[in-house]
Amino acid sequence: xxxxxxxxxxxxxxxxxxxxxxxxERHRHPRFxxxxxxxxxxxxxxxxxxxxxxxxxxxxxxDEQELLIRLQPPAWAGGSWDHPLGTDGLGRxxxxxxxxxxxxxxxxxxxxxxxxxxxxxxxxAFAGLAGxxxxxIITSLVTVEMAIPGIVIGIVITATLGQGLLNLIVILLLxxxxxxxxxxxxxxxxxxxxxxxxxxxxxxxxxxxVLRRHMLPNLAPTIxxxxxxxxxxxxxxxxxxxxxxxxxxxxxxxxxxxxxxGQQVVFSAWWAGLFPGLMIALAVVGFNFLADWIQARMRIxxxxxx
Amino acid sequence: MARLALRALAILAxxxxxxxxxxxxxxxxxxxxxxxxxxxxxxxxxxxxxxxxLGLDQPLLTQYCMFMRDAFTLDFGYSWSxxxxxxxxxxxxxxxTMQLALIGTVSAVVVGVVxxxxxxxxxxxxxxxxxxxxxxxxxxxxxxxxGTLLILLFAVELGWFPSSGSAGWRSMVxxxxxLTLHPASMIARLVRANMRDVESTMYIRTARAKGVPxxxVQWRHMLPNAILPAxxxxxxxxAGLIGGAIVIESVFAWPGVGRxxxxxxxxxxxxxxxxxxxxxxxxxxxxxxxxxxxxxAIDPRLRSSQVMSNAT
Numbered sequence: 001x002x003x004x005x006x007x008x009x010x011x012x013x014x015x016x017x018x019x020x021x022x023x024x025e026r027h028r029h030p031r032f033x034x035x036x037x038x039x040x041x042x043x044x045x046x047x048x049x050x051x052x053x054x055x056x057x058x059x060x061x062x063d064e065q066e067l068l069i070r071l072q073p074p075a076w077a078g079g080s081w082d083h084p085l086g087t088d089g090l091g092r093x094x095x096x097x098x099x100x101x102x103x104x105x106x107x108x109x110x111x112x113x114x115x116x117x118x119x120x121x122x123x124x125a126f127a128g129l130a131g132x133x134x135x136x137i138i139t140s141l142v143t144v145e146m147a148i149p150g151i152v153i154g155i156v157i158t159a160t161l162g163q164g165l166l167n168l169i170v171i172l173l174l175x176x177x178x179x180x181x182x183x184x185x186x187x188x189x190x191x192x193x194x195x196x197x198x199x200x201x202x203x204x205x206x207x208x209x210v211l212r213r214h215m216l217p218n219l220a221p222t223i224x225x226x227x228x229x230x231x232x233x234x235x236x237x238x239x240x241x242x243x244x245x246x247x248x249x250x251x252x253x254x255x256x257x258x259x260x261x262g263q264q265v266v267f268s269a270w271w272a273g274l275f276p277g278l279m280i281a282l283a284v285v286g287f288n289f290l291a292d293w294i295q296a297r298m299r300i301x302x303x304x305x306x
Numbered sequence: 307m308a309r310l311a312l313r314a315l316a317i318l319a320x321x322x323x324x325x326x327x328x329x330x331x332x333x334x335x336x337x338x339x340x341x342x343x344x345x346x347x348x349x350x351x352x353x354x355x356x357x358x359x360l361g362l363d364q365p366l367l368t369q370y371c372m373f374m375r376d377a378f379t380l381d382f383g384y385s386w387s388x389x390x391x392x393x394x395x396x397x398x399x400x401x402x403t404m405q406l407a408l409i410g411t412v413s414a415v416v417v418g419v420v421x422x423x424x425x426x427x428x429x430x431x432x433x434x435x436x437x438x439x440x441x442x443x444x445x446x447x448x449x450x451x452x453g454t455l456l457i458l459l460f461a462v463e464l465g466w467f468p469s470s471g472s473a474g475w476r477s478m479v480x481x482x483x484x485l486t487l488h489p490a491s492m493i494a495r496l497v498r499a500n501m502r503d504v505e506s507t508m509y510i511r512t513a514r515a516k517g518v519p520x521x522x523v524q525w526r527h528m529l530p531n532a533i534l535p536a537x538x539x540x541x542x543x544x545a546g547l548i549g550g551a552i553v554i555e556s557v558f559a560w561p562g563v564g565r566x567x568x569x570x571x572x573x574x575x576x577x578x579x580x581x582x583x584x585x586x587x588x589x590x591x592x593x594x595x596x597x598x599x600x601x602x603a604i605d606p607r608l609r610s611s612q613v614m615s616n617a618t
Contacts, residue, residue, distance in 0.1 A: 143317055151564075156571075243450045
């Protein structure tokens with residue numbers, strides 16, 4: 001029974017800070033779905049295709065420099081089909097670099113978003129469930145961190161610990177867990193007052209049994225949507241950091257560092273900064289469409305990231 | 307009012323405390339701090355004398371207390387790369403960042419609200435489609451890439467505005483546009499959705515029935531009731547807006563704290579970093595206070611005792 005019941009979220013609950021009850025509504029998944037309903041997933045699928053299949057199919061080496069053909073325009077703008085998207089300031093194949101950067105950024109984005117999600121969901125559910133001083137500590141942590149811009153966290157970690165992959169992931173985790181914690185905490189607070197949780201308590205169920213058996217299954221759709229939105233947010237965060245040269249060594253190939261390289265040659269080569277940025281936009285649209293798609297399928301109201 | 311000020315101060319103090327503790331922890335986690343700024347081949351005697359002068363030979367707890375005292379008295383020490391007190395250096399470029407952040411936020415609110423109100427009048431059609439498409443693009447494009455695109459189009463191709471620097475109003479146009487698009491898209495969507503909710507209320511029906519012109523209904527009756535979520539959005543995302551200004555600074559070579567902090571991060575100049583973190587917390591607090599005051603000016607109910615934004 002629990003499985004096919006879905007928590008209905010009041011829209012924009014978090015803007016006012018209160019959740020007005022969680023009425024439960026049952027529904028069945030549609031047995032057949034038309035191809036049309038899969039259309040919103042197209043941007044994401046094309047991103048994944050470029051990131052996963054790209055590096056396998058493209059023969060050009062993303063790091064191979066050919067200084068004789070530097071800043072060659074894309075094939076349709078006067079270049080050659082040897083380098084479909086043209087070459088960068090050191091004569092490296094841009095298509096191969098964009099695919100390589102997309103693979104790296106997607107991988108880091110998923111890893112960091114999932115880890116931040118696990119931490120945030122756990123802390124948020126714990127705060128909402130336990131209440132009292134635990135809730136107060138976690139809430140004030142969230143409040144304090146919301147007064148510090150994410151970029152500032154990146155600057156502090158880079159200044160003290162230096163550059164490196166692990167440091168980048170630490171930065172992304174520190175900046176990423178808050179959204180999950182805030183929204184899951186509000187949901188958990190509302191769930192705690194719902195009748196079926198009260199009934200479970202009355203029947204003698206312990207706190208963690210209630211959390212595992214009754215609350216997490218009800219939070220699952222929300223968490224799923226937050227994951228999809230979170231990956232997009234983390235990918236933008238990562239791109240911004242690497243664009244600024246924070247977190248990773250300067251020669252790493254990510255979408256952010258490719259935009260930075262492109263900006264350095266912006267007066268002679270428009271393509272070098274354009275295509276990596278397009279991939280970031282594709283990722284944001286793709287994952288947000290995925291989030292909307294999940295919401296529509298699970299019939300939960302829009303979770304505003306407020 | 308008093309409660310509001312107290313709350314803002316408490317959050318500010320908490321932020322300075324947590325951030326300073328974190329920085330202290332990180333500095334000492336990464337080993338002997340003198341390795342961060344002295345050359346590797348410095349002789350042990352000089353290293354020792356520097357440690358003594360900076361108080362690094364004291365017990366950790368003493369150092370921590372001194373570090374905290376300095377943070378709250380805004381004395382962050384001497385920046386070795388800029389050759390002046392860190393607080394002074396950061397405060398000198400601070401107004402430039404604040405200027406960018408505040409103008410960017412105000413223009414985002416104005417553009418977002420106007421777009422949201424205008425498009426809320428029509429249920430569907432080309433106007434709504436246009437807004438959805440524009441805001442989708444606005445939300446999908448990261449600020450720094452938008453900056454690059456704007457430079458490409460308006461500085462390189464058309465030559466209308468300079469691509470960098472801070473000479474006159476012309477050099478502010480592109481950074482402000484780059485800062486505006488993302489929050490304005492979000493605000494336009496929020497205002498539009500809330501205008502729709504308000505539209506079906508009884509008092510709007512009453513206003514219409516007694517013959518108030520459509521435009522007056524929209525701007526005088528509906529907007530004040532529909533704008534609060536958008537104002538709350540600005541409050542909740544104050545840190546993001548300040549962070550956005552810091553990023554945009556380095557895209558357009560704007561002489562603010564962001565560029566100074568980035569340089570300091572790569573040179574491991576901790577006094578500057580520390581001053582920068584505390585100041586950005588102050589900036590976020592300032593924006594939050596402004597947001598709370600705005601919300602109270604709009605909604606009389608908030609003037610009594612409740613503080614409306616910052617709901618976590």
